[in-house]
Amino acid sequence: MALPVRNAALENDAEVSVSRRYAWIVFAVTFGLLLSDYMSRQVLNAVFPHLKAEWALSDAQLGTLSGIVSLAVGLLALPLSLLADRWGRIRSLVLMAALWSVATLGCAIAQDFQHMLIARLLVGVGEAAYGSVGLAVVLTVFPARLRATITGMFLAGSMIGSVLGISIGGLLAQQFGWRSAFTGMAVFGGLLTICYPLIVRERRIASSPQQSTTAPRPKLSDVVGSCSVIYTYLGSGVQVFVSGALLAWLPSHLNRAYHMPVAQGALVAAVFVLASATGMALCGNLSDRIGRDSPTTKFGLAIAYCLTCFLVLTIAFQLPPGLPQLVLIGLGMFVGAGTVGPSGAMVANLTPAPIHGTAFATLSLANNLLGLAPGPIVVGALADVYGLTTALQLVPLVCLASALLFARAARCCRTDLRHSEMRADLA
Structure with missing residues (x-):
């Protein structure tokens, strides 16, 4: 194929x-x-x-x-x-x-x-x-x-x-x-x-x-037609675990550790949500600017976002409650959400345009099943056993797994591109 x-x-x-x-x-x-x-x-x-x-x-x-x-x-x-x-x-x-x-x-x-x-x-x-x-x-x-x-x-x-x-x-x-x-x-x-x-x-x-109907109609199997796109789905989904967990549990953290009323905690949590939204847009733009001349540079930036998120959030949840912790949590969510742009771009680059809707649905499925759905559940289960603070301290470790998956995707992408070029030369 x-x-x-x-x-x-x-x-x-x-x-x-x-x-x-x-x-x-x-x-x-x-x-x-x-x-x-x-x-x-x-x-x-x-x-x-x-x-x-x-x-x-x-x-x-x-x-x-x-x-x-x-x-x-x-x-x-x-x-x-x-x-x-x-x-x-x-x-x-x-x-x-x-x-x-x-x-x-x-x-x-x-x-x-x-x-x-x-x-x-x-x-x-x-x-x-x-x-x-x-x-x-x-x-x-x-x-x-x-x-x-x-x-x-x-x-x-x-x-x-x-x-x-x-x-x-x-x-x-x-x-x-x-x-x-x-x-x-x-x-x-x-x-x-x-x-x-x-x-x-x-x-x-x-x-x-991009929407030309003269090209051969792609098959549904093209949605997972290369190992690079499969690892992109997985890397994106695992990284979204962080956002899903923090968005669900930060209001409770603010209430328990900072003794904020529920309404005030929800307002502060909304600021963190907007930090994630801003990170999606700005980090995506940075990926386009830096990765314009290389099809694999976006993977490198996604890895950098994951590792930066790991470092910042690890430090944040080791600090006592206070403004420095809140600033670092906001920064971590800003950078952690930055993988959304390059992930979507690489899925678009690695799949045919006529089935982009299906490819993005597969990406969304990975984000939900690996990140948004289990994030709140896993952190909640850990919090029942070890306490919410300890559970949140463990969340950044997921960023390392995501970085490894994106690294694997980058390696596969280089191989896939070489094979694609060889086939083009033989055609």
């Missing part, structure tokens, strides 16, 4: 035929829907106390309402992304956004736990493939030399949307009742859904050579 490896250093602005202005318009509206995605997902957390009081729900039931969305996303992201690659990405994105917006409105009118659970499940179904397919769309209209930058900037929307969903949802719930929080998110998503197909046209972005 031919390996789908391409030399990213040889790719340039000629890959895209849309104007730079239109490319940024596509990015803006697609990013806006990503914000709606995560705002609709996370607004539930802001109204937990209201639902618990009005419906007499247990914590387990509240957790189920939250977890059902992640479960749907985890199970459906890959098959729905594959379907979108084949059926049409733009029409798929519009259908997804319409579904989660209507389902969020359904949350606003739910009368009991069962109604809310069904509505939340439909939110998850609608959101399952949006991140991967949306990223595939925006990368189509930008040159390959900006892939890490665009990936980092776009996926930072997940962090920003989460903060907005909780904060705006909390304000709406406080002023107008919890149902208004869901209604506000539904209206925002619905308006963007109506505007999206009027602005982003499938045939216009498909005119890019």
Whole structure:
């Protein structure tokens, strides 16, 4: 089987035929829907106390309402992304956004736990493939030399949307009742859904050579067609473990070690979330600037981000509570999230463009199964045995495993590129 490896250093602005202005318009509206995605997902957390009081729900039931969305996303992201690659990405994105917006409105009118659970499940179904397919769309209209930058900037929307969903949802719930929080998110998503197909046209972005239909249709096996892309999936997923663990447990750390009230701890934790979002964008841009002339340099930068994160967070959690610790935690989360950009860029470089949606869904699956899902669980289990402080001190060790996986990916990439060039010479 031919390996789908391409030399990213040889790719340039000629890959895209849309104007730079239109490319940024596509990015803006697609990013806006990503914000709606995560705002609709996370607004539930802001109204937990209201639902618990009005419906007499247990914590387990509240957790189920939250977890059902992640479960749907985890199970459906890959098959729905594959379907979108084949059926049409733009029409798929519009259908997804319409579904989660209507389902969020359904949350606003739910009368009991069962109604809310069904509505939340439909939110998850609608959101399952949006991140991967949306990223595939925006990368189509930008040159390959900006892939890490665009990936980092776009996926930072997940962090920003989460903060907005909780904060705006909390304000709406406080002023107008919890149902208004869901209604506000539904209206925002619905308006963007109506505007999206009027602005982003499938045939216009498909005119890019990246979307050419004259080339042989790639096989689904190309998603894992080389060891370099497999190790990229694994390295990214393992590193995301750090972000998943810290985002879940930092509010508790602030409450226990700093004796912060819950509201204040949540606000400080939101600052750390924004630090991660900023790291995704800026570190991705740095990767594009430094790695422009080498297809493997991005792996080296991903390794550097992992090792820096390990060093900074190790020092941070050895310090007593105080401002220096908080600053170092913020820096560690900033750098640790920096692997998102180069990981997405290398997945794009190592897989054919027509199945980028499926490839990014596979990356998302690795991030969820290896990082976001086990991170909070493992740290919680360790905290029960050793205490939360000790558990957090162990988290940075995961960065070393991620660095090793990215190193292996870089080594495989060099071999894959040599094989690709040899086949080209023989052709």
